[in-house]
Amino acid sequence: xxxxxxxxxxxxxxxxxxxxxxxxxxxxxxxxxxxxxxxxxxxxxxxxxxxxxxxxxxxxxxxxxxxxxxxxxxxxxxxxxxxxxxxxxxxxxxxxxxxxxxxxxxxxxxxxx
Amino acid sequence: xxxxxxxxxxxxxxxxxxxxxxxxxxxxxxxxxxxxxxxxxxxxxxxxxxxxxxxxxxxxxxxxxxxxxxxxxxxxxxxxxxxxxxxxxxxxxxxxxxxxxxxxxxxxxxxx
Numbered sequence: 001x002x003x004x005x006x007x008x009x010x011x012x013x014x015x016x017x018x019x020x021x022x023x024x025x026x027x028x029x030x031x032x033x034x035x036x037x038x039x040x041x042x043x044x045x046x047x048x049x050x051x052x053x054x055x056x057x058x059x060x061x062x063x064x065x066x067x068x069x070x071x072x073x074x075x076x077x078x079x080x081x082x083x084x085x086x087x088x089x090x091x092x093x094x095x096x097x098x099x100x101x102x103x104x105x106x107x108x109x110x111x112x113x
Numbered sequence: 114x115x116x117x118x119x120x121x122x123x124x125x126x127x128x129x130x131x132x133x134x135x136x137x138x139x140x141x142x143x144x145x146x147x148x149x150x151x152x153x154x155x156x157x158x159x160x161x162x163x164x165x166x167x168x169x170x171x172x173x174x175x176x177x178x179x180x181x182x183x184x185x186x187x188x189x190x191x192x193x194x195x196x197x198x199x200x201x202x203x204x205x206x207x208x209x210x211x212x213x214x215x216x217x218x219x220x221x222x223x224x225x
Contacts, residue, residue: 009153032212043117043203043216044156089155093212100146100171101214103155 003027004092006104013111019077021107023090026071030092034101035064035075038087047088048075080111114139117217119204125223126194134189134220136204143209145187146171147179149200150219156203162187194224 005024013019025033034049050057050064050073057064063076077084087108091101120135136145143164148156158171162181176198178190187206191198201221205214 006155034213036216041219043205043218045216046213049212095212100148100158100161101156103157105153105155 003102004090004104006090006107008107009105010108011110013077013080013109015080015082015111015113017080017111019075019080019084019109019111021075021088021090021109022072023074023104024070024072025092025102027092027094028071029094030102031095032093033064033066033073034091034093035062036089036091036103038089038106040086044089077109080109082111082113085109085111116140117204117206117215119202119217119220121220122218123221125225126191127225128195130194131190131192132194132222133191134202134204134222136187136189136206136217137185138204138206138215139185140206140208140215141184142206142215143184144207144214145181146205146214147177147187147189148203148205149173150203151200159189159202194222196224198222199224 035047036044037047038044061078066073087106089106090104117138146161147159150156160179162168165184168179180188201219204217207214
């Protein structure tokens, strides 16, 4: 049973465009939803995260939109740049000792110049 | 601070061989995790540790063992490697009370 479903699997966006990646979760007890960015040959790095008590969080060109009733959250990358080309993972977790991140399967973003 | 480091970066094993992957962190984090990453599968948890001397199974623990003898180190062992264990392995750590996990650079393992 996949607890976090991510789409699309791949995405091609033109420079300056908006990239949107969507995730849906099943466990309503999840209380922390991070997005990780991974470049080839590197480990994932935290990009931005949100808790379910807010509907939106913005950091620079990156925004998370959160819909608690629909159990969905999404990452929006405004003014996408070639340097944003990477694999993006959404994740979710519980606030319990030892609980690890449950990851989506990832979205490979290519920003064409 | 070096953060989370992993040794080795690459390794090729033959079926049935054994090896140990080392993860080290210098951030004094209590929690440490081992994930494997396979194409189209995201990252899946193998084992984790909530402190020195304690370990627990994750989603895909079969074929792996772990040890946390020192707070800063978390070892992942493969006793008898199988081709299905060909993957990229990531270690991560976090501080108690914090939610962010810090990942190492990964170890690419190929089992032939």
